[in-house]
Amino acid sequence: MLCAANIAYDIEVDGEPLCLLNDVYFEVPKGHFMAIVGPSGCGKTTLLKTIAGMNAETEGAFFWNGRDLSEEDFEPYEVGFVPQFSIAYDQLTVDENIESSAKLRCRFNSPEDLDQRIEQILIETGLTEIADRDVKILSGGQKRRLALAMELTSQPSLLLCDEVTSGLDPRSEEDIVKLLHQISRQNGRIVISVTHSLAQLELYDSILVLHQGYVAYHGSPRGMSHYFGVESLEDVYPKLQERTGEQWNRSWGKRREAYYAKLEVDRQEKILQGEFVIDGEDEDEKLVVDVEIEPDDKEPVSNEEIEERDDDVAEDPRTPSVLSQFWTLFARRWRIFFRDKTQWSLQLIMILLFPILVAMFSDKGSGQIISLSATESALSIKNDIETQQLNMKTGSAVSGIIMFQVILLGLMGSNNAAREIAGERAIVEKEKYAGMKVSSYMLCKWMFLGTLVLVQSIWMYLFVNFFWDRGGGLTHLSFLILANAAMTSVCLAISALAKTADQASLLSIYLVGFQLPLSGAVLALPTFAEWVIRPFISAYWAWSGSIYSLKSDVLGSVKNVLDTNLTEINQCYVVLGIHILVGMLVAFGASRASKWDA
Numbered sequence: 001m002l003c004a005a006n007i008a009y010d011i012e013v014d015g016e017p018l019c020l021l022n023d024v025y026f027e028v029p030k031g032h033f034m035a036i037v038g039p040s041g042c043g044k045t046t047l048l049k050t051i052a053g054m055n056a057e058t059e060g061a062f063f064w065n066g067r068d069l070s071e072e073d074f075e076p077y078e079v080g081f082v083p084q085f086s087i088a089y090d091q092l093t094v095d096e097n098i099e100s101s102a103k104l105r106c107r108f109n110s111p112e113d114l115d116q117r118i119e120q121i122l123i124e125t126g127l128t129e130i131a132d133r134d135v136k137i138l139s140g141g142q143k144r145r146l147a148l149a150m151e152l153t154s155q156p157s158l159l160l161c162d163e164v165t166s167g168l169d170p171r172s173e174e175d176i177v178k179l180l181h182q183i184s185r186q187n188g189r190i191v192i193s194v195t196h197s198l199a200q201l202e203l204y205d206s207i208l209v210l211h212q213g214y215v216a217y218h219g220s221p222r223g224m225s226h227y228f229g230v231e232s233l234e235d236v237y238p239k240l241q242e243r244t245g246e247q248w249n250r251s252w253g254k255r256r257e258a259y260y261a262k263l264e265v266d267r268q269e270k271i272l273q274g275e276f277v278i279d280g281e282d283e284d285e286k287l288v289v290d291v292e293i294e295p296d297d298k299e300p301v302s303n304e305e306i307e308e309r310d311d312d313v314a315e316d317p318r319t320p321s322v323l324s325q326f327w328t329l330f331a332r333r334w335r336i337f338f339r340d341k342t343q344w345s346l347q348l349i350m351i352l353l354f355p356i357l358v359a360m361f362s363d364k365g366s367g368q369i370i371s372l373s374a375t376e377s378a379l380s381i382k383n384d385i386e387t388q389q390l391n392m393k394t395g396s397a398v399s400g401i402i403m404f405q406v407i408l409l410g411l412m413g414s415n416n417a418a419r420e421i422a423g424e425r426a427i428v429e430k431e432k433y434a435g436m437k438v439s440s441y442m443l444c445k446w447m448f449l450g451t452l453v454l455v456q457s458i459w460m461y462l463f464v465n466f467f468w469d470r471g472g473g474l475t476h477l478s479f480l481i482l483a484n485a486a487m488t489s490v491c492l493a494i495s496a497l498a499k500t501a502d503q504a505s506l507l508s509i510y511l512v513g514f515q516l517p518l519s520g521a522v523l524a525l526p527t528f529a530e531w532v533i534r535p536f537i538s539a540y541w542a543w544s545g546s547i548y549s550l551k552s553d554v555l556g557s558v559k560n561v562l563d564t565n566l567t568e569i570n571q572c573y574v575v576l577g578i579h580i581l582v583g584m585l586v587a588f589g590a591s592r593a594s595k596w597d598a
């Protein structure tokens with residue numbers, strides 16, 4: 001049983017409190033199929049999210065089988081939430097999406113168990129025939145079915161659906177409502193479906209009418225037109241406008257008990273007719289008793305015990321481990337990468353083309369570097385000036401080549417990571433809600449991006465060094481990897497913080513664009529700017545460290561042409577390490593925060 005006990009939900013808009021839900025009371029027994037209807041903007045989505053625990057109610061409490069949800073949230077496998085917009089990966093097929101959803105939410109004893117569950121859900125939702133079709137070519141109705149199927153993988157006891165029929169043709173709408181009805185007839189499952197449409201209401205066990213954040217009615221579909229005194233249900237919305245939500249709520253309060261009694265009679269009738277079977281009907285009672293007795297039976301709970309309990313929750317036998325979720329996500333990430341032609345071809349072009357661009361300058365950076373003569377005759381001074389000029393040319397070419405490498409790797413880093421999180425925000429929030437741990441998610445991102453970074457940087461190093469013999473060995477390579485990794489990590493943090501993928505891309509491109517002018521390698525920065533800006537410019541540290549890794553004669557000639565200070569290798573390692581670490585921490589923190597409304 002789900003009970004909403006006088007729920008209010010307020011938000012603050014421009015410093016003013018705004019009540020989105022007021023005094024919402026309802027009870028929903030097991031195996032019940034309920035619709036929440038009401039005019040646009042009346043608070044349906046808000047109510048659904050408050051039930052789900054995505055909004056924290058300001059007043060009142062929800063009770064789930066006797067458990068106060070404000071004290072102990074739903075377990076991820078207990079509840080399924082189908083949001084208004086599609087949340088599957090377009091590049092994957094129907095059954096790949098269902099499979100990854102199942103693997104992220106539940107543990108399976110064997111691959112056969114998993115296959116069996118998927119097959120059963122495909123049949124249940126009528127998707128068997130299109131199981132290997134890509135999501136991007138599905139119709140609206142098929143996508144809604146898929147969204148439901150993905151939620152059913154954990155066999156939730158409560159299924160919350162937001163406008164899953166909106167935008168569908170009447171036929172598909174009817175099919176989906178019938179499917180939801182059928183889903184609610186199994187295992188005592190409660191299905192609550194928000195809908196703006198007043199068609200097919202007779203299939204529901206009860207209808208809750210919301211008006212201006214107040215409950216105006218909650219009873220059988222048959223009782224609804226009678227209650228509102230209208231001929232047909234289409235007239236309910238115009239009728240609602242005749243009074244305020246508060247007025248409707250007050251008069252509903254007086255008649256609620258009578259309507260609830262009728263609902264209970266209907267329900268007993270349906271059970272007698274065998275429409276649905278509720279096993280463990282007395283569980284509600286039992287749970288209430290458990291909750292009440294527990295504190296008396298036990299010693300006061302110590303902090304350690306609470307921590308242990310938290311561990312127990314993390315080790316719930318039904319939820320997969322971090323590692324198992326990581327493998328699911330990691331395999332899926334690569335699959336999406338190879339399915340997405342634009343993504344992998346752009347990667348390939350960058351990996352192959354950028355080193356060629358750098359290698360074009362290898363001749364200039366390969367000139368000989370000659371030591372000046374010791375004597376000071378007129379002839380040798382003239383020779384020395386010429387030699388010095390040649391040395392300087394080579395020196396600035398070497399510096400330029402290294403900066404070019406670093407900047408191009410930074411560009412690849414920003415392209416790697418900018419859209420990585422921001423581009424799939426809705427899916428991530430959904431999966432987090434369904435029990436995906438943020439650590440599994442971040443581990444997947446770091447391993448995936450780490451692989452790209454290594455391939456890009458090592459190939460850049462090998463290819464350029466094939467044509468150019470003045471590169472700085474493994475230390476140089478390590479700085480190329482770090483340059484790319486630092487930019488990738490910072491851009492991943494931007495991606496986690498940004499509202500949209502486009503915003504993240506734009507910010508990341510700016511960040512790369514400013515690297516060269518602010519590195520000081522072309523024009524020296526004013527001293528104060530060096531202190532303030534330099535710490536943030538990863539290109540400088542990778543460049544400086546790489547130059548220090550060169551042989552001493554080359555290093556000398558580079559130093560001669562530079563107008564700016566270089567920093568020793570160890571310090572460069574430290575600063576780049578900090579960039580990577582800060583990027584990782586920010587990305588982790590920002591991914592943990594809930595961003596349902598972003």
Ligand SMILES: Nc1ncnc2c1ncn2[C@@H]1O[C@H](COP(=O)(O)OP(=O)(O)O)[C@@H](O)[C@H]1O
Nearest residue numbers: 011013020039040041042043044045046047597
């Ligand atoms: N974050 C918010 N800031 C300001 N107003 C909001 C916010 N969220 C919802 N609202 C307002 O609350 C009301 C209810 O919204 P919602 O629950 O989405 O309506 P429904 O789903 O019934 O169409 C709307 O008037 C909407 O504009």
Ligand SMILES: [Mg+2]
Nearest residue numbers: 044045046163
């Ligand atoms: Mg809505």
